[in-house]
Amino acid sequence: MSLDRDMSQDLLEQVNQALNLNTPLRIQGSNSKAMLGRPVVGELVDTRGHRGIVSYDPTELVLTARAGTPLQEIEAALFEAGQMLPCEPPHLGAGATLGGMVAAGLSGPRRPWAGSVRDYVLGTRVITGHGKLLRFGGEVMKNVAGYDVSRLMAGSFGCLGLLTEVSLKVLPRPRQCLSLRLPMDRHQALAELAEWGQQPLPISAACHDGEALYLRLEGGEGSVQSARQRLGGDVLDNPFWSDLREQRLAFFEGPEPLWRLSLPIATAELDLPGRQLIDWGGAQRWLKSNAPATAIRELAAKAGGHAIGYAQGEHSSAPLPAALMRYHHALKQQLDPQGLFNPGRLYPDL
Incomplete structure (x- = not known):
């Protein structure tokens, strides 16, 4: 029996309800990266039910899957086709998900030679703080206010929006x-x-x-x-x-x-x-x-x-120069004006 399920409309409804009630949301998959960032107080949004590989054609070197899909499932499908995620993302716990991989933006030992998670994100579907499910990427819509939104989701720890789907570039495994x-x-x-x-x-x-x-x-x-x-x-x-x-x-x-x-x-x-x-x-x-x-x-x-x-609290994110922090605030305002998603996870006032 397949566990694949499209829950994007349920997630969208939860976000819109939170917007109406001005209730902050705490987004998580398996919570395997909980040691990173600050604690978040908010209503839980569990993405693990929204799962499944949407499309994968090995000849195109592109895989698209829902955010709650376990990384193990994705890596197994790639392995069977002789391919891999080049950035070698760490799981750091059982049940790590694709959405968590992108949100944390962590890469493994191959990073300096193959690139980071961000380098392999081609497109995303994201529920924004405006209560809209939007698609970003080269196929339909590349940017908003000058930003490449899909790649900005990498390492954002859910502060910019709720990822529902990710398209990734994959590569053949070395001979x-x-x-x-x-x-x-x-x-x-x-x-x-x-x-x-x-x-x-x-x-x-x-x-x-x-x-x-x-x-x-x-x-x-x-x-x-x-x-x-x-x-x-x-x-x-x-x-x-x-x-x-x-x-x-x-x-x-x-x-x-x-x-x-x-x-x-x-x-x-x-x-x-x-x-x-x-x-x-x-x-x-x-x-x-x-x-x-x-x-x-x-x-x-x-x-x-x-x-x-690597312990939840004030030391989990590197301090930013004032000019760079202004960009973070501007981006947060564009995508999540009510401060709905994972408030304070990266920085206290973000």
Whole structure:
């Protein structure tokens, strides 16, 4: 028995009722990303009943599905056709949904080489704060007030509207995939990665756990084998990359707060207490530390990046410059003038 169901009219009715009563709404799917952002007080909108793959033609490399569709279901359909979501989105819990993937905008180890969630969003259907179900994207309507609305939904945490449907670009899976472990310290790993980044190596993931550098090679058989011979190291046969993506590595265990730092790729080692794990070839650093939040943020900013705390509360989103915050407010006013959707999830006054 199929669980596919179109509940867009029910969701639209719920939004319009909330508009009439001026009741804020708390949008969620499986709630697997609840540790990100601030707590939201509002009437629950559960998208999980609105699910199913609407269309998928592997020859067109485009998949369209309803927002409540489990990511596992989408990935299974793509795998059967020899394709994948290139941004490798983390689930971070059972039942993660397509809408949650887009709303959180999180990408996995392949991000620097393949792009982010936002890069693969082609179009969306969104219930706006005006009580209208609109379609955005190249096929019908690309923008509102100069904004590419579909891609702006990525990473918005439901603050701009209620996603009901998403069209994604997908890609073929690589013909060969091989992972290596090369023992070396962090300093050497960052130097090697900087050098290899200037060369045509088929690297699609790079992580250093404090003891060794882990590399994933993907592409044609010839290029992968040639790179393996050049780089050396030991071949991995464990699910290291999925464990990294889903935060199942031993590094993520322990009571210390978890921080995600986004930094320029060539940034040197950070002088912070606690444990560090280098991801994205150096552009993303995971930190388990009891250091004060202000110290972590200041050091990240000094290096040209920002820090986000993986615990619900005030540290879950990076502070924005005043000029950029004005754009956020303008966009919120355009799409959700009553402040209906997930109020305060990203910033207190948004």
